[in-house]
Amino acid sequence: MTVGLFIAGMGIFTAVALAGAGSAIGIGLTGQVAAGVMSEDPKSFGKYLMLIALPGTQGIYGFVIGFLAIMKLGILSGSIPPVSIAKGLNVLAAGAPVGLAGLVSAVNQGKVCAAGIQMASKQPADMGKALVMGVFVETYAVLGFLTSFFLLWFVI
Amino acid sequence: MAVSKMFKTNVLAYSTMKERLIEEIHRAGIIEISEVDRESIGEYISPEEGKGTSDINESLQEINKLVDDLSFSTNFISAYLPKKYKKKNKNAFISEKDAVKLAKDFKYNIVEKIKRYSHDIQQINSEKESIKSRIEELNPWKSIKIDFNELNFENVKVLFCITSTRNFDKLNSEIGEIDFSTINVITETKDNIYFTIIYENEKESEINNILKNMPVNLVDFQDVKEDIHKTIGEYKSKIKELDKKFLDITDELKEFSDEYFNMLIALDYWSMIYERELIKKKFISTESSFLLTGWIREKDIPKLKQIENKYKEIDISITPPEKEDVPPVALENSGIVRPFEVVTKLFGVPGKGEPDPTPLLSPFFALFFAICLTDAGYGLILILLGFIILKKSKGNIGTEQLMKILIIGGSITVLVGAVTGGWFGIDFDSLPPTFKAIKTFRDKLTLLDPLKSPLTLFIITLSLGILQLLTGLVVKIVLLLKDKEYYEAFSSPLPNFLILGGTVLAAVLKNSIYWLFPFVGAVIMLFFSSRSKNIIMRLVKGAYSLYGITGLFGDVISYSRLFALALSTGVIALVINVIVGILYKMIISVPYIGIPVGILFLFIGLIFGHIFNVLINSLGGFIHTTRLQFVEYFGKFYEGTGTEFKPFKQEFKYIR
The missing domain is CATH 3.30.70.100 (Alpha-Beta Plaits)
Structure with missing residues (x-):
C-alpha cells in the first residue's frame, strides 16, 4: 500500500465512518424515544417510521461518497492501484465535508426527530411539522454531500 | 380553487323525532354539528330550559360502560383465539340491518363471563409472580440443610x-x-x-x-x-398447578370463539350509538323541541332537503356564512390531483380566503419525488407496491390516497428513470456483448446520464426549484390582486419575482440588459417595503427586506437536495449490483455446490438489496419532497390555518 493510497483511505474513512457514526447515534436517539412512545400506543410504529429513519440518510451520503472514491481510485478492479500523495490528499479533502457535516447533523437531527416523535404522540395532527423540522437539519448534510461529490468528481 | 363552499344550517324539530332524525343525519354523514351558540338564541329559549343534559349524561355513561366492556372483552379474548378465527374475521362484513339485530340479540352476560375469566387470569398471574419471587428469595439459602x-x-x-x-x-x-x-x-x-x-x-x-x-x-x-429444598419443591408444584389452571381457563375461553365476531359487531354498533348520544350534548333541547346547528357542503344540500321532505314538522334553514364566521374546510379535488390532498392536510387546510394549494403542488410533488429515485425499475416496483397495498387497504382513505400518490409518483419515476438511463442501477457499459440490443435500446431512451454529466442534472434540479419558487410568487401576486391589496402585491412578491426571475434570465441568456429586472426589483424593495413616512426608517426597513433576498437564493440551493437524493439512489443501486456480483463470483468458484448456491444468492441478494434501496430512498424522497412544498413553496403564498371539515358520520369497522 502506498502512502497516497493510505491518505485516500483516510478520506474514505472520514466520509463513511463519521457520517455513519452520526447516523447511528441519531437513530439511536429516535429509536429509544419511539420505543417509549410505542409502549403506550403499540400501533403507532408505522406512523413514526419516517421520523425514526430520518437521521439515517447521513450514513448513506457518507457511504455513497466513500464508494465513489473507491470506484474512482480503481480499487474495485482487483489490483492495488498506484495513488500519488497529491491524489490521496484530494480524496481526503473530498471526504471531509460529508463526514463532518454528516456527523454533527445526524446527531442533532436525531435530537430534533426524537422531540418530534414525542410531539406527534401528543399532537398527532402536528406530524407534518415534526417532519419538516427534522428535514431542516438535514439540509446541511445535503450541502456537505454535494460539496464532497463535486470535489471528488471533478478534481480527481 | 378547490375548497367546498360551506353553508350554515339550523335544524329545528320536535323532541319526539329526535332519535329518528339523529339516525338519519348520522347515516347521511353530511353535517358537521357544532355547539349551538346559546347567546344568539337566548331570546327564544331561556338557559334553564335549554339545559336538560342530565338524562343524556346518564345514558351516555351506561353506553360508555358497555362500549368499554365490549372493547375490553374483544381485546382480551383475541389473544386466546385459535388463529383461524382471527383470519376468518379479518375481511368479514355484515349488513347494517343484520348487525342491529345481532347487537340487540347479543347475550351480554358473555361479556360479564369474560370479564370474570380475565379477573381469574390476573389472579393466577399475580399469585404465580409472588411465588416465583419467593423462590428467588429462598434460592440463595439452599445450602442450609x-x-x-x-x-x-x-x-x-x-x-x-x-x-x-x-x-x-x-x-x-x-x-x-x-x-x-x-x-x-x-x-x-x-x-x-x-x-x-x-x-x-x-x-x-x-x-x-x-x-x-x-x-x-x-x-x-x-x-x-x-428444609428449604422441600419448600421450594412445593412452590414449584404449586406453580405447575397454577399453569394448569391457566390452561383450563384458556380452553374455556376458546368456547367464546364463535361469539368473537358477534362481539366485534356489537362493539361497532354500540360505538355508533354512543356517538349519537354524545352529539346530543351539542344541541339545545327543551321539553318539546330541539335545535342543532352545523355546517354543510353545498353539494350535500339536496341530501338534507330530502331529509326535510321526509318529515313534515321540521324546520331546516340553510344560510351562507356571515362575514365573521369561520367555516370548516373541505377539500374538493377530482381525479389525479385528489390523492395529493393528503400532503395538504399534513400541512394544514386552507384558512379563510386561502385557495386550496393541492392542484398547485401535485405536479411538482410527483416530479420531485420521481427525481429523488430516477430509476425506471424502481418506479415499476413502486407502482406494483402501490397497487398491492391499495387492494389490501380498501376503506382506509388515508392509506388509499397515499398509495395513489405512490402509483402516480412511480409512473413518473419510470419516465424520469428511462430518460436518465436508470434501470435497477445496471451499469450498461460493462454488460457482456450478448445484451447489446438492450444497451442500444436503453441508450436511445437516455437523454442524460447523471453519473456521466452530474452538473447537468444539478442545474436541472435547481431550475425546477426556481420554476416552483416563481410559481409560488405569481400565485401570491394573483391572490393579493384578487383581494385588491395592490400595494402589498407591488411591494413584496413582485420585487422578489423580478429579482429571482431577472437574475436567471441574465445568467441564462448571458445578456446584461436583463440585469435591469433585478435592479428594478431591488429599488422597489428598498423604497416601498415599508409604508413609514419617515424616509430614514423607510430605507432602513427597505434595506432589511433587501437583505431577505439571500433567503430566496438559499431557497434555490435547497432544491439541490433532489440532485443529492437522485445521485445516492443511483449509486446505492450500483453498489448493490457490484457487491452482489463480486460475492457471486466468489461463490461460484467453489466446486460442486458453487453454481446452484451462487445463482440462488444472486437472486436473493439482488431482490433484497434493491427492495431495501427502494424503501429507504422513497422514504427519503417523500420527506424531502414534502419539505420543499411546505417550506420553500408554501412559504411564498400559503399559511394553511383552517380547520378540517369533519361531518357527523357513521364509521364502522365490520358493518357495511
Whole structure:
C-alpha cells in the first residue's frame, strides 16, 4: 500500500465512518424515544417510521461518497492501484465535508426527530411539522454531500 | 380553487323525532354539528330550559360502560383465539340491518363471563409472580440443610440476614465484639452477602442496635416447614398447578370463539350509538323541541332537503356564512390531483380566503419525488407496491390516497428513470456483448446520464426549484390582486419575482440588459417595503427586506437536495449490483455446490438489496419532497390555518 493510497483511505474513512457514526447515534436517539412512545400506543410504529429513519440518510451520503472514491481510485478492479500523495490528499479533502457535516447533523437531527416523535404522540395532527423540522437539519448534510461529490468528481 | 363552499344550517324539530332524525343525519354523514351558540338564541329559549343534559349524561355513561366492556372483552379474548378465527374475521362484513339485530340479540352476560375469566387470569398471574419471587428469595439459602422446625431454641436466637458486600466487614466486626455472638456466611453473590447471626437472647437489644443502623435485610422463613429444598419443591408444584389452571381457563375461553365476531359487531354498533348520544350534548333541547346547528357542503344540500321532505314538522334553514364566521374546510379535488390532498392536510387546510394549494403542488410533488429515485425499475416496483397495498387497504382513505400518490409518483419515476438511463442501477457499459440490443435500446431512451454529466442534472434540479419558487410568487401576486391589496402585491412578491426571475434570465441568456429586472426589483424593495413616512426608517426597513433576498437564493440551493437524493439512489443501486456480483463470483468458484448456491444468492441478494434501496430512498424522497412544498413553496403564498371539515358520520369497522 502506498502512502497516497493510505491518505485516500483516510478520506474514505472520514466520509463513511463519521457520517455513519452520526447516523447511528441519531437513530439511536429516535429509536429509544419511539420505543417509549410505542409502549403506550403499540400501533403507532408505522406512523413514526419516517421520523425514526430520518437521521439515517447521513450514513448513506457518507457511504455513497466513500464508494465513489473507491470506484474512482480503481480499487474495485482487483489490483492495488498506484495513488500519488497529491491524489490521496484530494480524496481526503473530498471526504471531509460529508463526514463532518454528516456527523454533527445526524446527531442533532436525531435530537430534533426524537422531540418530534414525542410531539406527534401528543399532537398527532402536528406530524407534518415534526417532519419538516427534522428535514431542516438535514439540509446541511445535503450541502456537505454535494460539496464532497463535486470535489471528488471533478478534481480527481 | 378547490375548497367546498360551506353553508350554515339550523335544524329545528320536535323532541319526539329526535332519535329518528339523529339516525338519519348520522347515516347521511353530511353535517358537521357544532355547539349551538346559546347567546344568539337566548331570546327564544331561556338557559334553564335549554339545559336538560342530565338524562343524556346518564345514558351516555351506561353506553360508555358497555362500549368499554365490549372493547375490553374483544381485546382480551383475541389473544386466546385459535388463529383461524382471527383470519376468518379479518375481511368479514355484515349488513347494517343484520348487525342491529345481532347487537340487540347479543347475550351480554358473555361479556360479564369474560370479564370474570380475565379477573381469574390476573389472579393466577399475580399469585404465580409472588411465588416465583419467593423462590428467588429462598434460592440463595439452599445450602442450609437443617430442619427449620427445630430452630426454636431456648436461649439462642438465629437471624437470617442479607447485606451488601460493602457493609459486611463493618457489621462483622461490630457483631464480633458482642460475646457469644457469631456470624456465619451462607453464600455470597457479586453484590450481596447472605449470612446468619446467632446470639444469646439477652444480647438482643445490642444486636438490634447494630442492625438498626445498618442496611440489613432480615429474611423470614415462616413459610419453610422443614428444609428449604422441600419448600421450594412445593412452590414449584404449586406453580405447575397454577399453569394448569391457566390452561383450563384458556380452553374455556376458546368456547367464546364463535361469539368473537358477534362481539366485534356489537362493539361497532354500540360505538355508533354512543356517538349519537354524545352529539346530543351539542344541541339545545327543551321539553318539546330541539335545535342543532352545523355546517354543510353545498353539494350535500339536496341530501338534507330530502331529509326535510321526509318529515313534515321540521324546520331546516340553510344560510351562507356571515362575514365573521369561520367555516370548516373541505377539500374538493377530482381525479389525479385528489390523492395529493393528503400532503395538504399534513400541512394544514386552507384558512379563510386561502385557495386550496393541492392542484398547485401535485405536479411538482410527483416530479420531485420521481427525481429523488430516477430509476425506471424502481418506479415499476413502486407502482406494483402501490397497487398491492391499495387492494389490501380498501376503506382506509388515508392509506388509499397515499398509495395513489405512490402509483402516480412511480409512473413518473419510470419516465424520469428511462430518460436518465436508470434501470435497477445496471451499469450498461460493462454488460457482456450478448445484451447489446438492450444497451442500444436503453441508450436511445437516455437523454442524460447523471453519473456521466452530474452538473447537468444539478442545474436541472435547481431550475425546477426556481420554476416552483416563481410559481409560488405569481400565485401570491394573483391572490393579493384578487383581494385588491395592490400595494402589498407591488411591494413584496413582485420585487422578489423580478429579482429571482431577472437574475436567471441574465445568467441564462448571458445578456446584461436583463440585469435591469433585478435592479428594478431591488429599488422597489428598498423604497416601498415599508409604508413609514419617515424616509430614514423607510430605507432602513427597505434595506432589511433587501437583505431577505439571500433567503430566496438559499431557497434555490435547497432544491439541490433532489440532485443529492437522485445521485445516492443511483449509486446505492450500483453498489448493490457490484457487491452482489463480486460475492457471486466468489461463490461460484467453489466446486460442486458453487453454481446452484451462487445463482440462488444472486437472486436473493439482488431482490433484497434493491427492495431495501427502494424503501429507504422513497422514504427519503417523500420527506424531502414534502419539505420543499411546505417550506420553500408554501412559504411564498400559503399559511394553511383552517380547520378540517369533519361531518357527523357513521364509521364502522365490520358493518357495511
